[in-house]
Amino acid sequence: MSDIPTKGASPQYFDAAGEGSGLANKRASRRQFIKGVIASGTAISTAGLVFGGLGGCSADSPPVNVGGVERLLSLNVNGQIRRVDVLPQETLAMTIRYKLGLTGTKLGCDRGECGACTILVDGVPTYSCSMLTQSVRGRSITTIEGLEGQDGRLHPVQQAFIDELGPQCGFCTPGQIMSAVALLETNPNPTREQARVALSGNLCRCGAYDNYINGVMAAVGRV
Numbered sequence: 001m002s003d004i005p006t007k008g009a010s011p012q013y014f015d016a017a018g019e020g021s022g023l024a025n026k027r028a029s030r031r032q033f034i035k036g037v038i039a040s041g042t043a044i045s046t047a048g049l050v051f052g053g054l055g056g057c058s059a060d061s062p063p064v065n066v067g068g069v070e071r072l073l074s075l076n077v078n079g080q081i082r083r084v085d086v087l088p089q090e091t092l093a094m095t096i097r098y099k100l101g102l103t104g105t106k107l108g109c110d111r112g113e114c115g116a117c118t119i120l121v122d123g124v125p126t127y128s129c130s131m132l133t134q135s136v137r138g139r140s141i142t143t144i145e146g147l148e149g150q151d152g153r154l155h156p157v158q159q160a161f162i163d164e165l166g167p168q169c170g171f172c173t174p175g176q177i178m179s180a181v182a183l184l185e186t187n188p189n190p191t192r193e194q195a196r197v198a199l200s201g202n203l204c205r206c207g208a209y210d211n212y213i214n215g216v217m218a219a220v221g222r223v
Protein backbone atom coordinates (compact mmCIF):
# COMPACT_ATOMS: atom_id res chain seq x y z
CA MET A 1 0.00 0.00 0.00
CA SER A 2 1.21 3.50 -0.78
CA ASP A 3 2.58 5.58 2.09
CA ILE A 4 1.44 8.80 0.46
CA PRO A 5 -1.33 10.39 2.57
CA THR A 6 -4.54 11.10 0.70
CA LYS A 7 -7.88 12.65 1.50
CA GLY A 8 -9.65 10.25 3.87
CA ALA A 9 -6.31 8.83 4.75
CA SER A 10 -5.47 6.46 7.53
CA PRO A 11 -5.74 7.58 11.14
CA GLN A 12 -1.98 7.62 11.35
CA TYR A 13 -1.95 10.53 8.94
CA PHE A 14 -4.29 12.67 11.04
CA ASP A 15 -3.05 11.48 14.41
CA ALA A 16 -0.06 13.58 15.19
CA ALA A 17 0.75 11.42 18.19
CA GLY A 18 0.36 8.24 16.17
CA GLU A 19 -2.14 6.86 18.68
CA GLY A 20 -5.60 5.31 18.33
CA SER A 21 -7.67 4.39 15.32
CA GLY A 22 -11.32 4.89 16.44
CA LEU A 23 -13.68 7.61 15.16
CA ALA A 24 -13.33 9.71 18.33
CA ASN A 25 -9.60 9.49 18.03
CA LYS A 26 -9.81 10.34 14.32
CA ARG A 27 -11.81 13.49 15.08
CA ALA A 28 -9.49 14.50 17.89
CA SER A 29 -6.40 13.93 15.81
CA ARG A 30 -7.86 15.80 12.84
CA ARG A 31 -8.35 18.76 15.17
CA GLN A 32 -4.78 18.42 16.33
CA PHE A 33 -3.62 18.29 12.75
CA ILE A 34 -5.48 21.48 11.83
CA LYS A 35 -4.23 23.20 14.97
CA GLY A 36 -0.72 22.22 14.01
CA VAL A 37 -1.12 23.68 10.51
CA ILE A 38 -2.50 26.94 11.90
CA ALA A 39 0.29 27.16 14.47
CA SER A 40 2.99 26.61 11.87
CA GLY A 41 1.38 29.22 9.59
CA THR A 42 1.49 31.72 12.41
CA ALA A 43 5.14 31.00 12.98
CA ILE A 44 5.90 31.55 9.30
CA SER A 45 4.03 34.86 9.23
CA THR A 46 5.84 36.08 12.30
CA ALA A 47 9.17 35.09 10.81
CA GLY A 48 8.28 37.14 7.75
CA LEU A 49 7.74 40.19 9.92
CA VAL A 50 11.03 39.74 11.72
CA PHE A 51 13.13 39.06 8.64
CA GLY A 52 11.26 41.29 6.22
CA GLY A 53 11.07 44.25 8.54
CA LEU A 54 7.97 45.93 9.84
CA GLY A 55 6.39 47.31 6.71
CA GLY A 56 3.17 49.24 6.35
CA CYS A 57 1.97 52.71 7.14
CA SER A 58 1.89 52.06 10.87
CA ALA A 59 5.46 50.77 11.12
CA ASP A 60 7.05 52.62 13.98
CA SER A 61 9.66 50.24 15.31
CA PRO A 62 13.28 49.71 14.40
CA PRO A 63 14.36 46.52 12.61
CA VAL A 64 14.78 43.51 14.87
CA ASN A 65 18.27 42.07 15.17
CA VAL A 66 17.82 38.40 14.30
CA GLY A 67 21.35 37.13 14.44
CA GLY A 68 23.36 39.38 12.14
CA VAL A 69 26.23 41.47 13.36
CA GLU A 70 25.93 45.21 12.97
CA ARG A 71 28.69 47.02 11.17
CA LEU A 72 29.53 50.70 11.45
CA LEU A 73 29.08 52.46 8.12
CA SER A 74 29.53 56.01 6.93
CA LEU A 75 26.72 57.11 4.66
CA ASN A 76 26.43 60.29 2.65
CA VAL A 77 22.86 61.40 3.33
CA ASN A 78 21.57 64.80 2.26
CA GLY A 79 25.12 66.12 1.95
CA GLN A 80 26.16 65.00 5.45
CA ILE A 81 28.28 62.04 6.50
CA ARG A 82 26.21 59.95 8.91
CA ARG A 83 27.78 57.10 10.85
CA VAL A 84 25.42 54.30 11.68
CA ASP A 85 25.46 50.64 12.79
CA VAL A 86 23.82 48.51 10.13
CA LEU A 87 22.78 44.85 10.00
CA PRO A 88 23.79 42.83 6.94
CA GLN A 89 20.15 42.31 5.90
CA GLU A 90 18.98 45.84 6.72
CA THR A 91 17.24 47.82 4.00
CA LEU A 92 18.00 51.43 3.31
CA ALA A 93 14.42 52.38 4.19
CA MET A 94 14.86 50.88 7.67
CA THR A 95 18.17 52.66 8.22
CA ILE A 96 16.85 55.99 6.99
CA ARG A 97 13.66 55.90 9.02
CA TYR A 98 14.61 54.16 12.23
CA LYS A 99 18.30 54.87 12.67
CA LEU A 100 18.72 58.25 11.02
CA GLY A 101 15.27 59.50 12.01
CA LEU A 102 14.39 60.68 8.50
CA THR A 103 10.77 59.63 8.61
CA GLY A 104 9.73 61.63 5.56
CA THR A 105 10.54 58.49 3.58
CA LYS A 106 7.47 56.28 3.90
CA LEU A 107 7.09 52.53 3.97
CA GLY A 108 4.01 51.23 2.18
CA CYS A 109 4.36 47.74 0.78
CA ASP A 110 7.99 47.15 1.86
CA ARG A 111 8.48 45.00 -1.24
CA GLY A 112 9.13 47.20 -4.24
CA GLU A 113 5.58 47.75 -5.45
CA CYS A 114 4.22 51.11 -4.31
CA GLY A 115 7.04 53.65 -4.52
CA ALA A 116 6.28 55.28 -1.15
CA CYS A 117 9.89 54.72 -0.09
CA THR A 118 11.45 56.39 -3.15
CA ILE A 119 14.69 58.26 -2.51
CA LEU A 120 17.54 59.32 -4.80
CA VAL A 121 20.78 57.36 -4.96
CA ASP A 122 23.29 59.33 -7.03
CA GLY A 123 20.30 61.22 -8.41
CA VAL A 124 18.45 58.10 -9.53
CA PRO A 125 15.03 57.39 -8.02
CA THR A 126 15.30 54.17 -6.03
CA TYR A 127 12.99 52.09 -3.84
CA SER A 128 14.80 52.21 -0.52
CA CYS A 129 12.82 49.22 0.79
CA SER A 130 14.45 47.07 -1.84
CA MET A 131 18.06 48.10 -1.43
CA LEU A 132 20.47 46.97 1.26
CA THR A 133 22.11 49.77 3.19
CA GLN A 134 25.46 48.04 2.92
CA SER A 135 25.32 48.50 -0.86
CA VAL A 136 25.16 52.30 -0.84
CA ARG A 137 28.46 53.08 0.84
CA GLY A 138 30.22 55.86 -1.03
CA ARG A 139 27.07 56.89 -2.87
CA SER A 140 25.06 60.05 -2.50
CA ILE A 141 21.64 59.56 -0.90
CA THR A 142 18.94 62.21 -0.99
CA THR A 143 15.72 61.96 0.97
CA ILE A 144 12.77 64.31 1.01
CA GLU A 145 14.36 66.14 3.96
CA GLY A 146 17.33 66.98 1.76
CA LEU A 147 15.27 68.99 -0.72
CA GLU A 148 14.56 71.92 1.57
CA GLY A 149 16.62 75.02 0.86
CA GLN A 150 19.08 76.36 3.41
CA ASP A 151 16.69 79.18 4.15
CA GLY A 152 13.99 76.62 4.97
CA ARG A 153 12.11 77.16 1.74
CA LEU A 154 10.36 74.29 0.05
CA HIS A 155 11.87 72.86 -3.10
CA PRO A 156 10.04 74.18 -6.20
CA VAL A 157 8.57 70.72 -6.84
CA GLN A 158 7.21 70.57 -3.29
CA GLN A 159 5.64 73.99 -3.70
CA ALA A 160 4.21 73.13 -7.12
CA PHE A 161 2.65 69.93 -5.76
CA ILE A 162 0.98 71.92 -2.99
CA ASP A 163 -0.22 74.54 -5.45
CA GLU A 164 -1.76 71.82 -7.64
CA LEU A 165 -3.34 70.01 -4.65
CA GLY A 166 -1.33 66.84 -5.19
CA PRO A 167 -1.22 65.62 -1.58
CA GLN A 168 -4.56 64.21 -0.42
CA CYS A 169 -3.68 61.92 2.50
CA GLY A 170 -0.05 62.71 1.65
CA PHE A 171 1.35 59.24 2.23
CA CYS A 172 2.66 58.78 -1.30
CA THR A 173 3.73 62.42 -1.68
CA PRO A 174 7.43 62.19 -0.65
CA GLY A 175 7.98 59.38 -3.14
CA GLN A 176 6.13 61.25 -5.89
CA ILE A 177 8.25 64.32 -5.23
CA MET A 178 11.54 62.40 -5.36
CA SER A 179 10.59 60.88 -8.71
CA ALA A 180 9.57 64.28 -10.06
CA VAL A 181 12.80 65.92 -8.88
CA ALA A 182 14.87 63.20 -10.56
CA LEU A 183 12.94 63.73 -13.78
CA LEU A 184 13.33 67.50 -13.85
CA GLU A 185 17.03 67.32 -13.07
CA THR A 186 17.66 65.09 -16.07
CA ASN A 187 14.94 66.48 -18.33
CA PRO A 188 14.09 70.09 -17.38
CA ASN A 189 11.35 70.38 -19.97
CA PRO A 190 9.41 67.10 -20.04
CA THR A 191 6.16 66.47 -21.84
CA ARG A 192 3.14 65.49 -19.80
CA GLU A 193 3.53 61.94 -21.08
CA GLN A 194 7.16 61.83 -19.96
CA ALA A 195 6.08 63.06 -16.53
CA ARG A 196 3.50 60.29 -16.36
CA VAL A 197 6.11 57.67 -17.19
CA ALA A 198 8.54 59.11 -14.65
CA LEU A 199 5.96 58.90 -11.86
CA SER A 200 4.50 55.57 -12.96
CA GLY A 201 6.38 53.73 -10.20
CA ASN A 202 4.60 55.73 -7.52
CA LEU A 203 1.13 54.52 -6.62
CA CYS A 204 -1.44 56.82 -5.05
CA ARG A 205 -4.33 55.24 -3.24
CA CYS A 206 -6.12 58.57 -3.22
CA GLY A 207 -5.99 58.63 -7.02
CA ALA A 208 -4.48 62.11 -7.25
CA TYR A 209 -2.44 61.19 -10.31
CA ASP A 210 -3.55 64.13 -12.46
CA ASN A 211 -2.81 66.58 -9.66
CA TYR A 212 0.71 65.21 -9.34
CA ILE A 213 1.31 65.44 -13.08
CA ASN A 214 -0.06 69.00 -13.00
CA GLY A 215 2.46 69.66 -10.23
CA VAL A 216 5.35 68.38 -12.31
CA MET A 217 4.34 70.55 -15.24
CA ALA A 218 3.92 73.56 -12.96
CA ALA A 219 7.46 73.06 -11.65
CA VAL A 220 8.98 73.15 -15.15
CA GLY A 221 11.37 76.10 -15.33
CA ARG A 222 11.46 76.50 -11.54
CA VAL A 223 13.97 73.76 -10.62
Ligand code: FES
Pocket: 106, 107, 108, 109, 110, 111, 112, 113, 114, 115, 116, 117, 118, 127, 128, 129, 130
Ligand atom coordinates in the same frame (compact mmCIF):
# COMPACT_ATOMS: atom_id res chain seq x y z
S1 FES B 1 7.57 50.64 0.40
FE1 FES B 1 6.50 50.17 -1.45
S2 FES B 1 8.08 50.21 -2.95
FE2 FES B 1 9.13 50.48 -1.07
Ligand code: FES
Pocket: 166, 167, 168, 169, 170, 171, 172, 173, 203, 204, 205, 206, 207, 208
Ligand atom coordinates in the same frame (compact mmCIF):
# COMPACT_ATOMS: atom_id res chain seq x y z
S1 FES C 1 -2.22 61.30 -1.67
FE1 FES C 1 -2.98 59.61 -0.54
S2 FES C 1 -1.90 57.93 -1.35
FE2 FES C 1 -1.38 59.54 -2.64
